[in-house]
Amino acid sequence: MAKDIEISTSEAKFLVEALKQNQRLDGRGFDELRDVKIELGRDYGDVTVSMGKTRVHCRISCEITQPYEDRPFEGLFFISTEISPMAGPQFENGNNTGEDEIMCARIIEKAVRRSGALDVEGLCIVAGSKCWAVRADVHFLNCDGGFIDASCIAVMTGLLHFKKPDISVSGEQITVHSIEEREPVPLGVLHIPICVSFSFFNPEDTEENIKGDSNNEIAIIDATLKEELLRDGTLTVTLNKNREVVQVSKAGGLPMDALMLMDCCHKAYKITETLTEQILSKLKEDSEGRNKYAAMLSSENNRQM
Amino acid sequence: MIEAQVSVLDQVDGSAQVTCGTTSVICSVTGPIEPKARQELPSQLALEVVVRPSKGVPNTREKLMEDQIRGVLTPVLVRYLYPRQLCQVCFQILESGEPEQEHSVKELNCCINAAYLALIDAGIALKSSFSSVCMAVLPQSSEIVVNPVTQQLQQSNSTHLVAIQVGQGGQKAESVLLAESNGSFDQQLFLDVLSTGEKECIKVALELRKIVENKIQKDFVWRG
Amino acid sequence: MGSLIIPGDELHINKDSSVIQGPGVYCEPKSQRFIPVNAGIEMITDSKKGQTVYVDFNSRRYVPALGDLVVGTISGSFSDSYRVSLANFSTPVTLSYMAFPNASKKNRPTLKVGDLVYARVSNAEKELEAEIECLDSTTGKDVGYGLLDGGFVVDISLAYARELLFNSEFPLLHIIAKYTQFEVAIGVNGKVWIKCDDAKSTLACYRSIVECQSTPVGEYKRLIAANFKEITNAME
Numbered sequence: 001m002a003k004d005i006e007i008s009t010s011e012a013k014f015l016v017e018a019l020k021q022n023q024r025l026d027g028r029g030f031d032e033l034r035d036v037k038i039e040l041g042r043d044y045g046d047v048t049v050s051m052g053k054t055r056v057h058c059r060i061s062c063e064i065t066q067p068y069e070d071r072p073f074e075g076l077f078f079i080s081t082e083i084s085p086m087a088g089p090q091f092e093n094g095n096n097t098g099e100d101e102i103m104c105a106r107i108i109e110k111a112v113r114r115s116g117a118l119d120v121e122g123l124c125i126v127a128g129s130k131c132w133a134v135r136a137d138v139h140f141l142n143c144d145g146g147f148i149d150a151s152c153i154a155v156m157t158g159l160l161h162f163k164k165p166d167i168s169v170s171g172e173q174i175t176v177h178s179i180e181e182r183e184p185v186p187l188g189v190l191h192i193p194i195c196v197s198f199s200f201f202n203p204e205d206t207e208e209n210i211k212g213d214s215n216n217e218i219a220i221i222d223a224t225l226k227e228e229l230l231r232d233g234t235l236t237v238t239l240n241k242n243r244e245v246v247q248v249s250k251a252g253g254l255p256m257d258a259l260m261l262m263d264c265c266h267k268a269y270k271i272t273e274t275l276t277e278q279i280l281s282k283l284k285e286d287s288e289g290r291n292k293y294a295a296m297l298s299s300e301n302n303r304q305m
Numbered sequence: 306m307i308e309a310q311v312s313v314l315d316q317v318d319g320s321a322q323v324t325c326g327t328t329s330v331i332c333s334v335t336g337p338i339e340p341k342a343r344q345e346l347p348s349q350l351a352l353e354v355v356v357r358p359s360k361g362v363p364n365t366r367e368k369l370m371e372d373q374i375r376g377v378l379t380p381v382l383v384r385y386l387y388p389r390q391l392c393q394v395c396f397q398i399l400e401s402g403e404p405e406q407e408h409s410v411k412e413l414n415c416c417i418n419a420a421y422l423a424l425i426d427a428g429i430a431l432k433s434s435f436s437s438v439c440m441a442v443l444p445q446s447s448e449i450v451v452n453p454v455t456q457q458l459q460q461s462n463s464t465h466l467v468a469i470q471v472g473q474g475g476q477k478a479e480s481v482l483l484a485e486s487n488g489s490f491d492q493q494l495f496l497d498v499l500s501t502g503e504k505e506c507i508k509v510a511l512e513l514r515k516i517v518e519n520k521i522q523k524d525f526v527w528r529g
Numbered sequence: 530m531g532s533l534i535i536p537g538d539e540l541h542i543n544k545d546s547s548v549i550q551g552p553g554v555y556c557e558p559k560s561q562r563f564i565p566v567n568a569g570i571e572m573i574t575d576s577k578k579g580q581t582v583y584v585d586f587n588s589r590r591y592v593p594a595l596g597d598l599v600v601g602t603i604s605g606s607f608s609d610s611y612r613v614s615l616a617n618f619s620t621p622v623t624l625s626y627m628a629f630p631n632a633s634k635k636n637r638p639t640l641k642v643g644d645l646v647y648a649r650v651s652n653a654e655k656e657l658e659a660e661i662e663c664l665d666s667t668t669g670k671d672v673g674y675g676l677l678d679g680g681f682v683v684d685i686s687l688a689y690a691r692e693l694l695f696n697s698e699f700p701l702l703h704i705i706a707k708y709t710q711f712e713v714a715i716g717v718n719g720k721v722w723i724k725c726d727d728a729k730s731t732l733a734c735y736r737s738i739v740e741c742q743s744t745p746v747g748e749y750k751r752l753i754a755a756n757f758k759e760i761t762n763a764m765e
Contacts, residue, residue, distance in 0.1 A: 005617050006602050006604055006614050006617060007602075007643075008602040008643050008644065008645045008682065009641075009643035009644060009645075010644075010645050010677065010678070010679055010680055010681065010682070010722075011681060011682055012643075013679070014679070014680065014681040014728065014731065017728045018728050018732055021728055021729065022763070023728070023729065023732055023760075023763065025732070025735065025736075026736075027736065027759065041399070041400060042327065042400065043400065046359075046399075046400065048399075053315055055314070057397070057399055059359045059360055059399075061360040061361070080361075080362065082357075082362075084355055084357055084395050084397070085317075085333070085335065085353075085355065085393050085395050086314070086317065086331070086333040086355075086357075086395040086397055087316060088316035088317070089316075089317065089335045089338060089393060089617070089618045090618075093353070093355045093395070135360065135361065137359065137360055137361065139357065139359075139397050139399075141314060141331060141397060142313075142314040142315060142316055143316050144315070144316070225316075318588065318589045318590040319588075319589070335590070335618070336590065337590065337592060337619070338590070338618040338619055338620075339618060339619060339620040339621075381536075383555055383566050385558075386555065386566075386655065387592075387655065388655055388656050389620075389656075390620070425535070425536075425567075425568045426588075427588060427589070427590065428567055428586055428587070428588025428589075428590065428687075430536075430553075430555060430566035430567060431536040431537075431566055431567075432536065432537075432555075432557075432564065432566065433536050433537035433564075434535055434536050434537040470537075471537055472537045473537070473538070473539065474537070474538045474539065475535075475537065475538075479537075514535060517535055517568050518533055520568075521533060521568060521569060521570070521586075521587070523743075524586075524587035524686070524688060525570075525587070525688065526743060526744070526745055527689065527692070527741065527742065527743075527744065527745060527746055528692075528746070
């Protein structure tokens, strides 16, 4: 980070004071997510996700390349999460070595790539010599907190939306068919991980929290930038709708007990369910819009009971 | 021809999203802010231009675009009003709308127009307005097509981009800020391209003016 | 109200009489011509001395100008002055220890890093670091500047901040005053400090000010009423 955003003591005190009285600046409840808006672009794999003022754009692309020697049956998958000063002047161009930036990149990487959300074996064309390399470029447009949550939604929606050109293989010869020529093929997405971030505030003195038995931390979901800057600790839970916990990441901050963690996971699960539903319905709407004749050609009809 | 929204981002001082045909770009401007020591210029405003492609990592193509945009912006900014300050101008290509390996005119064209709106939004002093237009010259007929589509770009003998400084209430083209051509063409054709470009730039400038007028009305909405 | 103007247009000034230039107007060094450099509303007023011309435009980045009232955050302290931030990422300004009422070498002000101050810009040459002061420098007396204790800061656009400060008829604060008591300090750097007796009212004020920025005046009453109602309901 180039330079930090300065927040006065009065603002910091007031924010915690308001939280103690069950109030957030924007009038949301503690467990309330901002409205998530997903927009799909003209091309396959072009997604813009907005959560309140936070805005993330994701672009999926692919090309044919050579697989890694030690993994001849697998295609390649990269996620690029570079933050430019567009998201806010606190970010420096080409220098994403700040703690927050690396944290963000790592969590998304773990949530999507290492959880096996994308079937990389399905990207193999000719074992050991040719495979698809899929790239997800995440562009952060506006930073108002919740980058991790928003970019995870963006990448997953992008992967589900994206279609790679169809190919035909005869021996070593590969023919790539353009979109006009043959219907492109979707990627193999195995599950949809969703990240939910919690922010913790300590209403009492720091000392009390370390020594005392009382654990009355305030936990809020989907913090805005101001809340993120002032929080004492953070926790990101990644789940899918099959109730599988993909990752739990808690770097630094206040100590927390198991019950609280369970409680957070339950809250996150509810959000995961609604978000997954939202992503799928958005994609359905889009594919219906693209293929107006599909409904006519379908053999499905309203049956009378 | 141009669709634009101004003030779309709120962490930066000015921003604009411009869509021109199938090309879509978002531009942010922050400034005048405190520069890093290596950027600082003793008597004038330093400019940091960043272009980020929609796919992949930035490479020489984006660096070249950054340089071209810098060339357009430097003469129109009132630089001596902000000594030892920095202005950050960032572009994010959302949709390229052209084959990226061979061409960059459409992206560049969108970037320049977006930069104008974002600079106005940020309230950075400008000597005059400016606008840009991209063109392609078709083979055989030598017809000059304004805002070509992908197919026309691929067929074309040459592609051109003209950015012009517009004065007198958007009526008069004052000087050429950038003339970027690629391909084979002769002198006469280039002069034709320039004069077509001039006319089209003025049209674009009028459209941009309407967008700015709307923005100002929105800015002072509480007066209404 | 004047007409709309953008860079590249001609100013509607009388070339013969003298011109007093304000914000948004620049005198080109070569041609000595006055040109508008910002897009906004052209304002010309004639007086005996000449014609005053400026462009009223909205922006979000504050550039210090002499005499402006500002709300700043102390970001550092040195042997003889504080460093104050008027906007994030902008060049900080200086607040000398001697620029306080009753200041002397021994009597040092007691502000800490992170404190908010209300001050006046006392020096704003573009080549130099700007300076602010917490006293009336002509009389050396205390005129209400200094530490802002507690409360909360609302970030608003610069044109809106100017309207709130200079137009005492502007209904926003008058309407809020019907619901709660408050202290307020408006900085033309786009920061409004507001403090009520309790956090709930401050919060309602915060939300009202933020929302009113993008709302026509006619709807203020309804909007502010809704904000205060919501907060009292939440309390029960």
